[in-house]
Amino acid sequence: MNDLLPFEWIAAIRFLREGRLQSLFIVSGVAIGVAVIVFMSALLSGMQVNIFKRVLTSQPHITLERPKEAARPQRADEPGEAVLATVQKPSQRVSTVDQWRKVRDDMRRRPDVLAVSPTVAGPAFVIRGDGSQAISLIGIDPEEYVKIVPIPEKIVAGTFRMTNSDMLVGTQLAEDLGVQLGDKLRVATAAGGSLTLTIAGVFDMGSRGVNQRNVYVLLTTAQNLLQLIGGVSSIDLTVPDPMQAEVVARSIANETGLDALSWIANNNQLFVALSAQTFTSEMIRFFVGLSVAAGIASVLVVSVVQRSKEVGILRAMGGSRGQLLRVFLIQGAVVGLLGSIIGSAIAAGLIAAWREIARNPDGTAMFPLTIDPQLFAWAALIATLTGLLAAVTPAIRAAHLEPVAAIRG
């Protein structure tokens, strides 16, 4: 007996050690439950972080645009008369944000905005020989824009050099057109602009669509091509916490009257899918937790019955109800804690194994799974609490055993 431990702990540990097989089974049960939960959580958050990262590298968190012109029917409905009218949307040509310099400066002053970059974006064609391909032309201020999308990190050939006759194209577009660094291409727009630009760099944003569609040029070049002299089509923003982008976007929209489109609204489908995934994993967590709790409770109920004579003798010798209650509560908590420690170790092993196995064809890690100490601390805490809660009913039973009834031969 350890002199530092009170009676309750000593008895709880001795009882668990004596019921070796039962304890072993229930601790394994808890360990497996915890391992599943921890590994699943790590996998899920690793995957989601990875998806967000991919989506976010090629997009601003928030894009501010001039509000869309609403289509207004020319005639009002007469009361009592149903009118069927086809209302056509007005064509949305590239239009400038009113007073964009003022908006830009206002945005720079907001504490919940990290970077601000005005851009001019619109549809265009690249023409080479007798072939042409539709592209999305994006005119940027290089110094500002790199804070929004880190293009220099994505350059795979050439440099992030931007003069008014340069362009940056994606790997896919270069491949489709059979062009390479230093080649010249003509860029034309429906508005009538046309220029011949040199490929100064080729980027890979990690998304085929982006690599095929996006073409970056200087702001002034795009203004010329899209006939939007002195104007910008949008103001791109970065916020400190991407997950808060929608909240910030709403607040900006209210304040400025501009359309503020967050990457979250932009990728609505993705978010629906991810939240369904999160919900499913929470359900699994909940039910695994529940079955772990039921397992602990049932083992302890059996143990109380098995030990009813010993409980009686302890009560006869002056053991209080509170002492007996705690002996069984502690057993539940210890089972939970032990199980969670072993389960966390198993989960750490699974994560390490996953890192080895789950690789892209080129051998790089599919996505980084981090061993988050906080996750393990949470698992331990919750498993211990679960054990404690599961032990409540058996412990109350033990505390209320009548010593006479328990001792009778």
Add this chain to the structure above:
Amino acid sequence: MVDEVLRLEGVTKSYGLGTPAETEVLHGIDLVLEKGEFSALIGPSGSGKSTLLNIVGLLDRPTRGKLYISGRDTSTLDEAALTQLRGRTIGFVFQYHYLLSAFTALENVMMPMLLANGRPDEQMRVTARDLLEKVGLLPFQNSRATNMSGGQQQRVAIARALALNPPLVLADEPTGNLDTQSADNVFQLMKQVSAASKTTVLLVTHNMDLARRCDRIIELVDGRLVSDRATPAA
């Protein structure tokens, strides 16, 4: 006035109160046990000996009547106070040894002290070793119940009952499960420690030979005390 350890006044006990099966098994028991007295409680099976012993031991409450321990009325005490009083003033030895198998002999003897104080300490070990020495089992201090004979276990149980030096020890057929030789040993030991520490002992037994070796024989038949006499040769 002699030192009175225990007094029962008009104690009755009914089982199944308020049900059709209600039966009174003790009918108005009056009894006084004095300090250092070594008494045998005898009677036919079903006469209520265990019921009486459990009431005396504060494991059960009388249906009517009063129970005084060292002059103190116990009827007003709540569950927690009864438990505490029980732990400090009464030692138990049961028919089935009821050592805790998860603990060693020494730890079993320490248990009443541990329950009372909350944490083990060196003084408890010293006391427990002394007691094991007295019952002749010091060499077995680190053995578990499963590695000891019935007689040995019962001797450990006696040492345990004495751990807090209680004024009263109650034993319900402590030798009932033992062979004659071991039963004799255990009985001898109880008499010896009772004499040495002036502990009052109430011992339930079916064995008339043992009963005759006690100071006093109390006989219970059908829930009534039918005789209460001092033994001549005690």
